[in-house]
Amino acid sequence: MKRSQYPVLRGTITSINRIDPSAGILTVWCPVCRDYHEHGWTMADSARRPSHRVAHCAGGPFHEHGYLVAPWRQSDPEAVAHVAVPGRGKR
Numbered sequence: 001m002k003r004s005q006y007p008v009l010r011g012t013i014t015s016i017n018r019i020d021p022s023a024g025i026l027t028v029w030c031p032v033c034r035d036y037h038e039h040g041w042t043m044a045d046s047a048r049r050p051s052h053r054v055a056h057c058a059g060g061p062f063h064e065h066g067y068l069v070a071p072w073r074q075s076d077p078e079a080v081a082h083v084a085v086p087g088r089g090k091r
């Protein structure tokens with residue numbers, strides 16, 4: 001399987017390292033495990049360039065080749081829920 005054919009799991013940056021803000025945690029939904037998998041994400045990397053990861057699945061179709069992960073793009077409908085509007089957040 002070519003890398004370009006690997007599945008892309010998109011998700012949300014759920015935390016940023018307090019000591020090293022260039023490092024984040026990307027949480028993606030895995031349709032095989034029906035659960036979330038957490039992967040490291042370099043904050044400077046573009047959501048337009050999915051990055052390869054070893055699958056966190058226990059077996060299943062992603063196990064051999066892994067998958068690509070990336071945050072939601074601005075154009076993804078899911079991204080809207082993750083945009084914080086200043087002054088509109090609940091406290």
Ligand SMILES: [Zn+2]
Nearest residue numbers: 030033056057
């Ligand atoms: Zn999985």
